[in-house]
Amino acid sequence: MIALVRHGRVPAYALALALLALVFGWHISVGAKAIPLGTVAEALLTYDNTTFDHVVIRDLRLPRAAIAVMVGAALAVAGALMQGVTRNPLADPGLLGLLAGASFAVVILHGFLGIGGPGVIPLFAALGALAGAVIVWGIAISAPGGATPLTLVLAGAAVTAFLGALISMAHLIDEDSFENLRVWLTGTLAGRRTETALWALPWTLAGLAVAFGAARQVTVLAMGEEAATGLGVDVHKLQAAILFAVVALTASAVAVAGPLAFVGLVIPHVVRFFVGHDYRAVVPWSALAGAIYMLVADIAARLVLAPVEISTGLVTAILGAPVFVWLVRARL
Amino acid sequence: MSEACRDGIQVINEKAYGEIAAPRLAVRGVSIGYGGPPVVRGLDLEVPDGALTAIVGPNGCGKSTLLKAMARVLPVTRGEVLLEGRPVHRRPTREVATRMALLPQGPVAPEGLRVRELVAQGRFPHQTLLRQWSREDASAVAAAMKAADVAVFADRPVASLSGGQRQRCWIAMVLAQNTPILLLDEPTTFLDLRIQVEIMGLLTRISREEGRTLVVVLHELNVAAAFADRMVMMKDGAIHAEGPPSEVFTERNLAEVFSLAARVLTDPESGRPVCVPLLPGVPSLRAAAE
Numbered sequence: 006m007i008a009l010v011r012h013g014r015v016p017a018y019a020l021a022l023a024l025l026a027l028v029f030g031w032h033i034s035v036g037a038k039a040i041p042l043g044t045v046a047e048a049l050l051t052y053d054n055t056t057f058d059h060v061v062i063r064d065l066r067l068p069r070a071a072i073a074v075m076v077g078a079a080l081a082v083a084g085a086l087m088q089g090v091t092r093n094p095l096a097d098p099g100l101l102g103l104l105a106g107a108s109f110a111v112v113i114l115h116g117f118l119g120i121g122g123p124g125v126i127p128l129f130a131a132l133g134a135l136a137g138a139v140i141v142w143g144i145a146i147s148a149p150g151g152a153t154p155l156t157l158v159l160a161g162a163a164v165t166a167f168l169g170a171l172i173s174m175a176h177l178i179d180e181d182s183f184e185n186l187r188v189w190l191t192g193t194l195a196g197r198r199t200e201t202a203l204w205a206l207p208w209t210l211a212g213l214a215v216a217f218g219a220a221r222q223v224t225v226l227a228m229g230e231e232a233a234t235g236l237g238v239d240v241h242k243l244q245a246a247i248l249f250a251v252v253a254l255t256a257s258a259v260a261v262a263g264p265l266a267f268v269g270l271v272i273p274h275v276v277r278f279f280v281g282h283d284y285r286a287v288v289p290w291s292a293l294a295g296a297i298y299m300l301v302a303d304i305a306a307r308l309v310l311a312p313v314e315i316s317t318g319l320v321t322a323i324l325g326a327p328v329f330v331w332l333v334r335a336r337l
Numbered sequence: 338m339s340e341a342c343r344d345g346i347q348v349i350n351e352k353a354y355g356e357i358a359a360p361r362l363a364v365r366g367v368s369i370g371y372g373g374p375p376v377v378r379g380l381d382l383e384v385p386d387g388a389l390t391a392i393v394g395p396n397g398c399g400k401s402t403l404l405k406a407m408a409r410v411l412p413v414t415r416g417e418v419l420l421e422g423r424p425v426h427r428r429p430t431r432e433v434a435t436r437m438a439l440l441p442q443g444p445v446a447p448e449g450l451r452v453r454e455l456v457a458q459g460r461f462p463h464q465t466l467l468r469q470w471s472r473e474d475a476s477a478v479a480a481a482m483k484a485a486d487v488a489v490f491a492d493r494p495v496a497s498l499s500g501g502q503r504q505r506c507w508i509a510m511v512l513a514q515n516t517p518i519l520l521l522d523e524p525t526t527f528l529d530l531r532i533q534v535e536i537m538g539l540l541t542r543i544s545r546e547e548g549r550t551l552v553v554v555l556h557e558l559n560v561a562a563a564f565a566d567r568m569v570m571m572k573d574g575a576i577h578a579e580g581p582p583s584e585v586f587t588e589r590n591l592a593e594v595f596s597l598a599a600r601v602l603t604d605p606e607s608g609r610p611v612c613v614p615l616l617p618g619v620p621s622l623r624a625a626a627e
Contacts (some may be wrong), residue, residue, distance in 0.1 A: 092447070149372070221469075225461050229443035234410045236514065237434025237462035282447050282454065285469075 021293045025074075025334040028300045032073065033066040035304050037312065040066075067112035068199040069303070073317075074259045074296040075202065076194070077268060079209045081295025083254040084269030085276070085287050089223040090247045091154035097270035098255040099250075101157065102164035104264040106137020108190055109168040113173055124134050126189060127201040135293045140164055141249070141269045147179065154244075192265035192318025196305050205257030212253035215246055220284040223247065227282060267322045268295055277313050278332060298325070343598035353614050359441040360386050361550055362437070363519055365411070366416035369399070369406045369530060375414060376377065376402045377574040384518075387548040389541060391582075394594050400554045401522055408439040408520050420446060420518070433463035438511040442522040442554075446495040447552065452506050453491045455483055459513030478513050485509035485539060501532035518550045519543070537564040540593065558595075562586045563609045570594050586610040 033045045040058050047053075087096040098104065110133025114120045144160035145153070176183050186276060188195070222243050226233045230240050230331040258265065272295045273287060280286040299321070306320040347375045356546045364382040377399040384390055390487045392400045405411040407418050409425050415425040417519055425433055438459070441469070446455050458482065460474040485505045485534040490498060504524060525533040528558055541564050555561040559583070561568060568585040570578045572594045590610060591597045598615040 031521050074383055221461070221464070225458055227443060227447045228458060230391075231405070231408075231410050231439065232444050233440025234430065234459060235408055235437075235441065235511070235520075236436065237431035239430050277449070 018289070018293075020154075021297075023291075025293060025297050025300075027299050028304075029070050031072045031075065032304050034261065035307055036061075049112060050294055054113070055221045068202065069194055070263055070300065072198060072202045073194055073299045075206065075209055075296035076262045076265065077272075077297070077299025078292040079212065079254040079258040079270040079295075080100075080265060081276075081291040081298075082288055083258075084253045084271075085273035085284070086216055086223060086251055087248050087269070089227050089284055090244060092227060092229070093158060094274070095153065095270070096158065097266075098251060098258075099165065099264070099266060099269070100136035101161045101251065101255075102141040102168070103134040103252065103255040104259060104266065105165040105168040105172075106140070107131070107134040107259040109133055110136065110170055111181075111189065112172050112186060116175070116179075116183055117323045127132060127198070127205075129206070129262040130263070134259050137164060138248075138252045138256075139170070151244065162167075180310060186253055187217040188316050189263045190280050191316040192321070193316040194262055194299075194306075195314060195316075198261055202261050205260050208253045208257040212250040212257070215250040215337070216254075216288050217244060219246055219250070220288045223288075224282065224285040229282075239251055262317035263318065263327040265318045265321060267325055271325055272298060275332060340455075348362045360384055361421055362552070363419045364403070364407060364416070365419060367403075367406060367413045367418060368415040369402050369411055375574065377406070379416065380575060382569065382576065382579075385548060385567055387544065388552050388566035389544045389551045389553065389564060390567045390569060391565035392552065392554045392569045392571060393558060393561050394577075397575040401569050402574075404520055404522050404552065404554050408437070409433060410439070410441075431462050434441075434514065434516070436516055437518040437520065438514040438516040438601050439517070440511045440521040442526070446503075446506075448496055449490055450488055450495050450520050452483070452495055452498075452509075453478070454536055455495050455506055456487070456509045456513050459510040459515075460516065477515050480514035481509040481515075484512055484543070496514055501535065503529050504528065504532075504536060505539070506617070508536070512543065515591075516549075519552070521553045523553065523554050523556055525560060529621055533560050558586075558591075559611055562611065563604070563607065582610055583608075586612065 011322040016111070030042050030045050034042050035042045038061075042060065043056050045062060048056075049061040049067070052063060053059050053321075083097070083098040087100060088094055089097060091100075093100075110129045111126055115126055116131050139158060141164050144164070145156040148156045148160075150156065220232075222238050225236050225238050226240065226243060233240055247274045255269075270335055273291050276290045276294050280290050299317075302320045302324055303317045305324055306315045306317045309315060309320070358381050359470065362384040363573060364380055364384075367380050369377040374525060380403065383404075392404065394400045407425070409418070412426060412442050418426065419489065420428065420433060420436060425437075451615050454479050458475070460477060463474065463477075464470070479488075482491060485508045487506050487509050489500065490506070495503055498506065506526075508521075508524065511521075524540070525536050526579065528536065530541075537560055540551055540553060543549055544566070553565075554566075565582055567580065568578075568582045568584050569576055570590055577594050578590050586601060587610075588599060588601050591599050591601070597612075599612045601612050603609070605612050
């Protein structure tokens with residue numbers, strides 16, 4: 006596969022898409038009742054609403070698989086953009102205060118103050134993510150020199166630490182109301198989320214469109230701001246576009262699946278190991294790899310301790326960390 | 338831009354500035370500041386076409402600031418930088434990049450980036466979303482790598498090369514941009530003397546053989562005096578002296594601008610001025626002889 010990636014892009018993309026389709030089918034077949042892959046294909050191609058398995062696939066499993074693809078692609082692309090624009094290899098969507106803002110909003114409004122039912126969690130999460138981004142942006146822009154990648158990252162780190170402490174404090178004060186949020190706070194794809202996903206989908210698509218359109222310029226920006234300006238990139242306009250894309254992608258992913266860590270940080274690195282630094286390759290491959298990885302993680306989340314389901318956010322890290330360490334070592 | 342088009346701009350310039358055609362790059366009454374007091378104050382400069390202009394001055398005199406403003410990396414608070422008679426800060430930045438290239442100070446390539454990939458970035462302003470890589474791009478990259486003598490490293494990561502080799506790769510990148518004007522911010526700083534001479538030789542060749550206009554901020558005075566066609570000596574955000582090195586590089590100017598007590602000799606080989614600082618505490622042989 007690596008050789009294919011190196012020697013020609015089209016067959017490699019085709020191979021990855023085939024792998025995505027395969028994992029997608031496998032994801033649908035796994036669950037409380039295992040459904041054979043053949044039936045999965047039947048349900049997708051020739052749907053019959055009198056067959057019980059078909060209904061389960063259409064109404065429950067297909068949405069969950071589609072959400073995994075959407076969330077994985079969104080987070081991985083957001084991470085790739087963050088790392089490219091800040092030139093910081095440790096940058097990820099959480100760095101701009103987006104994940105902390107989402108968690109904080111949900112914990113305070115829903116968990117602590119008890120506003121609304123489970124249905125409003127995604128809304129709180131998206132608003133919290135936006136508020137987090139606005140606060141970080143506001144702090145960075147008021148610093149001398151304005152909103153540079155450095156001030157953004159520092160403001161993001163400060164806001165994340167501050168909100169994290171407040172969340173822990175709320176947790177200590179009122180343990181009971183945290184019971185039903187514990188799973189959400191680690192990130193999960195369980196539960197019926199189709200409506201939220203449909204609401205978040207246009208934002209994800211808009212974010213991906215900006216990411217694909219700006220990919221070439223992100224590559225140039227990785228040479229440094231001065232060099233990029235010399236090469237004809239409007240650095241400030243590009244940073245604003247990328248900020249929009251990162252916020253749109255992360256907020257929609259958080260709204261659907263909670264604050265999922267790790268994917269946005271690690272997937273872009275893994276992708277760069279194979280395709281190099283050209284973001285015209287890094288962005289689409291991050292989307293593909295993020296989607297495949299999220300499907301695999303969610304399969305594992307439901308298989309490892311079946312019939313008990315682990316939260317997907319834990320699996321992404323438990324499964325991913327050793328693989329990533331192995332990759333780094335193999336590479337060095 | 339075609340020759341006819343360029344001639345058109347020359348004609349416009351002649352109308353605007355009288356009989357003499359404006360040079361491709363000029364600075365008019367420019368002030369630059371970072372919020373506090375201006376670092377450069379009301380500075381005028383005409384950059385001669387097809388020559389190598391060196392900007393020198395003590396640390397903090399505003400020479401890099403001036404170059405960054407000329408490259409539209411920094412905004413100007415007053416005045417304007419004219420590229421072919423039009424203000425560079427108000428022209429579309431991509432269009433400027435097809436006329437003028439910038440090599441920033443101490444550039445760092447992303448880890449793992451190969452030389453060929455770095456040089457290929459120079460083609461960015463010539464590409465669009467629809468027209469991404471052409472034969473013209475390929476030949477410009479090949480020519481740039483040959484000119485900067487980095488073709489042998491083409492497939493190695495930039496980070497694995499020595500300082501001088503890396504700098505030649507970056508020069509190849511701005512050469513691939515294929516612009517009539519090149520701005521370079523301290524391209525020889527932190528390099529061995531031999532490498533400094535090698536890099537300056539490369540830049541001189543580019544200006545002589547290809548008729549390109551180069552503006553180079555230099556830290557090393559003797560290197561600047563040896564290679565520049567024209568020398569701009571700056572002090573406290575203004576130009577103190579400007580002209581051929583033989584006129585600007587004098588004991589008096591060195592004393593006034595750098596507070597440096599030095600003797601300026603003439604290299605019998607090249608006829609270029611060379612400065613030799615007076616050494617406090619080292620007994621003078623001449624005084625002893627007298």
